[in-house]
Amino acid sequence: MDYLELLNKSMDTAKPVLGRGTPADYIPALACADPYAFGMALATVDGEVHGVGEWRTPFSIQSISKLFTLALALAHGGSPLWQRVGREPSGNPFNSLIQLESEQGVPRNPFINAGALVVTDALLTLTGDARGAVVDLLRQESGSEGIDTDLAVAESEAAHGHRNAALAHFMASFGNLHNPVDDVLKHYFEQCSVAADCRDLAMAGCILARHGVRGDGTRLLGRGDAKRINAVLLTCGTYDAAGEFAYRVGLPGKSGVGGGILAIVPGRGAVCAWSPGLDPVGNSVGAMAALEDFTHRSDWSVF
Ligand code: GLU
Numbered sequence: 001m002d003y004l005e006l007l008n009k010s011m012d013t014a015k016p017v018l019g020r021g022t023p024a025d026y027i028p029a030l031a032c033a034d035p036y037a038f039g040m041a042l043a044t045v046d047g048e049v050h051g052v053g054e055w056r057t058p059f060s061i062q063s064i065s066k067l068f069t070l071a072l073a074l075a076h077g078g079s080p081l082w083q084r085v086g087r088e089p090s091g092n093p094f095n096s097l098i099q100l101e102s103e104q105g106v107p108r109n110p111f112i113n114a115g116a117l118v119v120t121d122a123l124l125t126l127t128g129d130a131r132g133a134v135v136d137l138l139r140q141e142s143g144s145e146g147i148d149t150d151l152a153v154a155e156s157e158a159a160h161g162h163r164n165a166a167l168a169h170f171m172a173s174f175g176n177l178h179n180p181v182d183d184v185l186k187h188y189f190e191q192c193s194v195a196a197d198c199r200d201l202a203m204a205g206c207i208l209a210r211h212g213v214r215g216d217g218t219r220l221l222g223r224g225d226a227k228r229i230n231a232v233l234l235t236c237g238t239y240d241a242a243g244e245f246a247y248r249v250g251l252p253g254k255s256g257v258g259g260g261i262l263a264i265v266p267g268r269g270a271v272c273a274w275s276p277g278l279d280p281v282g283n284s285v286g287a288m289a290a291l292e293d294f295t296h297r298s299d300w301s302v303f
Pocket of ligand 1: 094095157164189192258282
């Protein structure tokens, strides 16, 4: 298959919709991103990598980090985690507080902010450095030693993070955070603020395409855990539009308000598309269009 030609066609399909979305502005450091920027990269399970557009431009990975914190927490023996966070779609915005009270501080799934705060808390307990664990994993899988937290974005998030702070304190009141709230928030903001490019994320996403095996052939996750993460990505990974994403793209995927979407094709590879303009629920308009085209045009599908 000529992957480069395929990616170029998907980029051409996405071009007319670039600029229709709006960059996230509730984190001021992200508001100035160019809505016309676009990049896309594909990595196969056996190490082939291709990309088009601005595929080597680092962007704020934001909630794409939630996939890696979950993988790492489970890899470090965190399966009791499933008593502290559910695996049902929330049907609510990613930063909603509404279900937490009636559900006794147990978030619906690991990919909404409340759930990710619990996973970060667990990873902090298991490793002592949740942010560092995510950065190390991304560096090792991509070979890009420069991957790091963008501290200006992290500070901007922290300064405007009242809702995340509210979620964290509320869950702490139910005993569902074990570390000090400020420590959990710091690691959460700093892992969301990691800057990486489409190539790096596609390569790191291949762990899930290889059913839990890392690029160097060692196993990070049990096959069962990799399967479960992919399943929860499909049902919960793209905010309260996971149904729409499954309908249009049909792959397990995680989006972030930096405009990236990382999609996994078990057994084949991973594809990451990025464009900062978001639709009203927070998914990148350009990345969605490109991924939809990509799965229509290729046999990279789980269906
Ligand atoms: N750091 C962002 C927040 O907590 C992540 C949101 C996202 O990408 O979904 O609001």
